[in-house]
Amino acid sequence: MTAYHSLIEVARLQEGEKVLIHAAAGATGQLAILVAQSVGAEVFATVGCNEKKEILLRNFGIPTDHIFYSRNASFKKGIMRVTKGYGVDVVLNSLVGNGLHASLECVAPYGRFVELGKADIKANSSLPMACFANNVYFSAVDLRHIYYFRRDAGYRLITKTMELFKDGTLQCPYPLHVYPVSSIEEAFRYFQSGKNTGRIVITAGPDDTIRKCALHRRQWAFHEEATYVIVGGLGGLGRAIVSWMVSKGAKHFILLSRSGAEPKAGRQLRSGLAEQGVVVAVEKCDASFADQLSEALKKSLETMPPIRGCINAAMELNDSLFENMTFMQWEKTIRSKCHTSWNLHNLLPDDLDFFVLLSSLTSVLGNPGQSNYSAGCAFQDALARYRTYNNQKALSLNLGLMRTIGAVAENKNLHRNFKIASLRPIEETEHLALLDIYCDPSHPVLQPDKSQIAIGIMTPAEILAKNLEPDELLHRPLFASFSRSRGALQQAGVERNTNYTALFRQIESEEGKIAIVVDALARKLARALSISPDEVELDKPLYSFGVDSLVAVELKNWIRKEFAAEVAVFDIMGGTTVEMMGGIVTKASIMGRV
C-alpha cells in the first residue's frame, strides 16, 4: 500500500519515467519495484549488500548498472553518470541525513521526491531550497495518518492493493521469513540485524506458547497525610484491601458499614491497625443515604487529613428469581450498589487519586436470581464511565469469584448461586495487583471505554484446555471477539455433544423420540441457565428454572433447528414441564415427514 500510494497516487509515476527506489530489497522496496514496472517506469535501486543486489538481479531483472550502494552517498554520482546528467523523475526515499540530501540532488526538473522515513521529519531537519528549482515537488507519506484520519482513502487503498495482488501485478516480497509466535524473539533479533530482506511473518498456531513477562511496575506508596474511604471496609475484601494499603504506607482510613465496628473481624482489624500507628475511623453509616454518609465523613475529617481516594466494597445480596423477588429485596441490594456509589461520587472531592467501585462479573454475564445485584453492578460500571468521561478518576472492577476472601469464600451456601463453569476463582494477590495499578496516583484518568475491567472468567480456549464445555453464555454475541468456541470445540475434537437431531431422526418409537427431546432439552436448559443437568427437574415448569422471554425465544429457535418443530413461546413460558415439552416437540416435528 505504501508503494502504490507513494508512486501512483502521490508521485503520479508515468510510463518511461525514471524512478530511484532506496532499500529496494526490503518488502516495501520490492513492491515499489513491481508497481513501477507495472506502469513501465525505468527502475534505479539502492541496496545495502551484495546478497540484496542478487535478489534484484535475479527476481526483478534490474540491470546491474542500475543498482547502487545505499550505505553512503556514492549512488548520486552513479545515477547522474548512467542517466547522462538527467537524474530521476521520482525518488522513493527512506535514507536519512546525507543520503536524503544526495537523493534530492538526483531529482530531475518536474521531479517528485517522496519521503517515507520519519527520522528527519521528527528531527525537523532543514533542506537546501535550491533543490526545489525547476518545479520539483517534495511529499511525505505516512500511511498510519491515512488510516486514522482519511478512513475512506485508506479503505480504497486496501481494496486497490488487494486487486493488484489478485491480478498478479503484485506478489509477496521475497523471501518470506516465517516465525511461529513462540519464536517471536528470534524474529525481532533478525529484524534488528539490518540484514533482513523480504517480509517477516509471525504465525499463531494452536500449539504455540507465548512467554508472559511481568511488567516491572514502579514502586509507589499511599500518602501518609491523606485519608482513604472504604465503604464496606470491614467486609471480607474490605479488610484485605485495608491491610494491603497499610503495607503500602496508608495511615488514615474511614471505614463505613451499617453495623459499625461490631463484627469480631472488624474489631480485630481495628485493634491490629492501631498497633501499627494507623488511624481508623469506623463509622456506623448506611452510605446509601446521602445525609448519613455526609455526616460520617464530616465527623471523621474533623481530625483527619483530606480524602485522597475511595473504594466502594459495599454489597448486600438478596438473591431470588426476578418474578419471586420482593421490592425490599430489590431495593436493599440496589441501594448497596447504586446509591452508595452515587453518594460517594457527589460527596467526595473531584480530584481523588483513585475511585474504585468493586462491581461484579454478574453485570457482564448476568445470573438468574441476581437481577438486583447485576443491575446495581451495571450502574457502577456506568458510573465509572461517566466519571472518566468527565475527566475524573474511576474504575469499575467486575470481579468474579474470590477464592479465599470475601462473602462467597466465607459462606459456602452462596457458592450455589455461582455455578458458572466459565468462572475462574480469583486469588487475593491478583485482585490486589490490579488495585496496585489503578490506585497509583500517577495513573492517568482512564479512557471511558477502559474504565471497566472484568477478571475471573475463562476464555473458551482455557475451558477447552480443561476438557470442559464452555457455558452457553460464551456463545453470546458479546463474547464473539474471544469466543469462536463452537469452531474451537470441533477443531479440538472435543465435540462431546450428543447429536440429538440424528438420534431423533433414527429412532422410530414415539416414546423414544420424546425421551431424546427431554434429554436434549434438560442439557440445553442447564447450559443456558448455567446449572448442572442434574438440577433440571423434569416435572417442573420451564419458568421455574428462570426461563424468561429471551431464553424462551432462544429455546424456540433451537427446537426448530434441532427437531424441525415449531412451538409457541407460550408453550415454553406457560406452565409446560420439561417432560411435557418432549411430547409437544415430538408431535410438532416434521423431521422425516417431508
Ligand SMILES: NC(=O)c1ccc[n+]([C@@H]2O[C@H](COP(=O)([O-])OP(=O)(O)OC[C@H]3O[C@@H](n4cnc5c(N)ncnc54)[C@H](OP(=O)(O)O)[C@@H]3O)[C@@H](O)[C@H]2O)c1
Ligand atoms: N466476594 C466475592 O467473591 C466477590 C465477587 C464479586 C464482586 N465482589 C464485590 O466485592 C465487594 C466486597 O465483597 P465482599 O465479599 O467483601 O462482601 P462482604 O464481606 O459482604 O462485605 C460487604 C460490606 O459492605 C457493607 N455494606 C453493605 N451495604 C452497605 C451500605 N449501604 N453502607 C455501608 N456499608 C454497607 C457490609 O457491612 P454491613 O452489612 O454492616 O453494612 C459489609 O461489610 C462488593 O462490592 C462485591 O460486590 C465480591
